[in-house]
Amino acid sequence: MKVIVSLAMSVDGCLDDARAERLVLSAPADFSAVRRLRGQCDAILVGANTIRADNPRLAAEDGRSPQRVTLTRSGRLDPGATVFADPDRPTWVYCPTGGAAGLATRLGAGAEVRGLAALDTAPAGDAGDAPGLAAVLDDLDRRGIAALMVEGGRRVLTALMRAGLADELRLAIAPVLIGDPRAPRAFGAGPFHHGPDRRMTLAGVEAVADMAVIHYRLSRA
Ligand SMILES: NC(=O)c1ccc[n+]([C@@H]2O[C@H](COP(=O)([O-])OP(=O)(O)OC[C@H]3O[C@@H](n4cnc5c(N)ncnc54)[C@H](OP(=O)(O)O)[C@@H]3O)[C@@H](O)[C@H]2O)c1
Incomplete structure (x- = not known):
């Protein structure tokens, strides 16, 4: 399965600010590009x-709807969230095995819940998130997802790039520049697979409205 990571950040490396309201970092043209990229993937x-x-x-753009996927250990998800609004395309939710049945009942038809033993601990x-995330990716691969887009947030990005x-x-x-120490940085603590001794490969740089979009090719661990 091909895994594409996509994120928008400020010049000082933040994914968001510290306010409760959503901060829009992307220009409209960048949102369109991200939606086009989602359309080329099987899942997000x-x-x-x-x-x-x-x-x-x-x-995605053009009415395409890649499979939406999330993971939770706490099960703290609101059945009223937009991703659970379409019972014809339920969002796949990965959680620990013990909480799966209860979470499935609570989220209803808009979610398809799957318990994974790798999320139990x-x-x-x-450092602890990577095995669980790797198990989720393996399961998505087994379910036929050939191209996956991972869009955040910090914790998921950190585990993915560490491993x-x-x-x-x-x-x-x-x-x-966000300039607020409480704002989430794009990446937490390493060590990362692409640390200083394993550089990413620059695959392209483009200007999208007022944004610089950098494409890197990565190696797998
Ligand atoms: N700028 C961008 O491109 C962009 C994109 C996406 C998000 N964001 C921002 O990122 C912030 C959210 O980032 P975040 O780091 O707080 O959260 P996150 O990575 O979106 O989600 C973390 C949560 O996912 C679950 N999770 C992650 N790894 C897991 C694992 N291995 N096993 C089980 N559950 C796991 C846990 O859920 P439970 O707590 O339910 O157990 C965990 O608390 C928001 O401010 C958002 O606006 C920005």
Whole structure:
């Protein structure tokens, strides 16, 4: 399965600011480009906190609807979230095995919940998330997802890039500085697969409205 990471960040490396309202970093043309890229993928994955914080639609352009996927350990997801609004295209939710039946009942027809044993153990900081995330990616591969787009947030991006589980990175830089130490950085603590001794390969740089969009090819661990 090909894994593409896509994120927008400020010049000072933030995914968001610290306010409750969603911060729009992307220019409209960048949103369109991201929606086109989603349309070329079979599935889009975001962490549960991105659903809680942003309530995204995760829609593609031209009415295409890639499979929406999320993962949660706490099961703290709102059945009223936009991603659970379409019972014809339920969002796949991965969670620990013990909580799966209860979560499925609570989220209803807009979600298809799957318990994974790899999510049963509690993680210790950023290092602990990778095995669970890797198990989710393996399961998506088994379910026939050939191209997956991962859009955040910080915790999911950190685990993915620490473990070297991605093939491409699309990094869109918005020409603003957030300047708030409470704002989430795009990436948490390493070590990362692409640390200083394993550089990414620059695959392209483009201007999209006022944003610089950098494409990197990645190696797998
Ligand atoms: N600028 C951008 O491109 C962009 C894109 C996406 C998000 N964002 C921003 O990113 C922020 C959210 O990032 P975040 O780091 O707080 O959250 P996140 O990565 O979206 O979600 C983290 C949550 O996902 C679940 N999770 C992640 N890894 C897991 C694992 N291995 N096993 C089980 N569950 C796992 C946990 O849910 P539970 O807590 O339910 O257990 C965890 O708390 C928001 O401010 C959002 O606006 C920005």
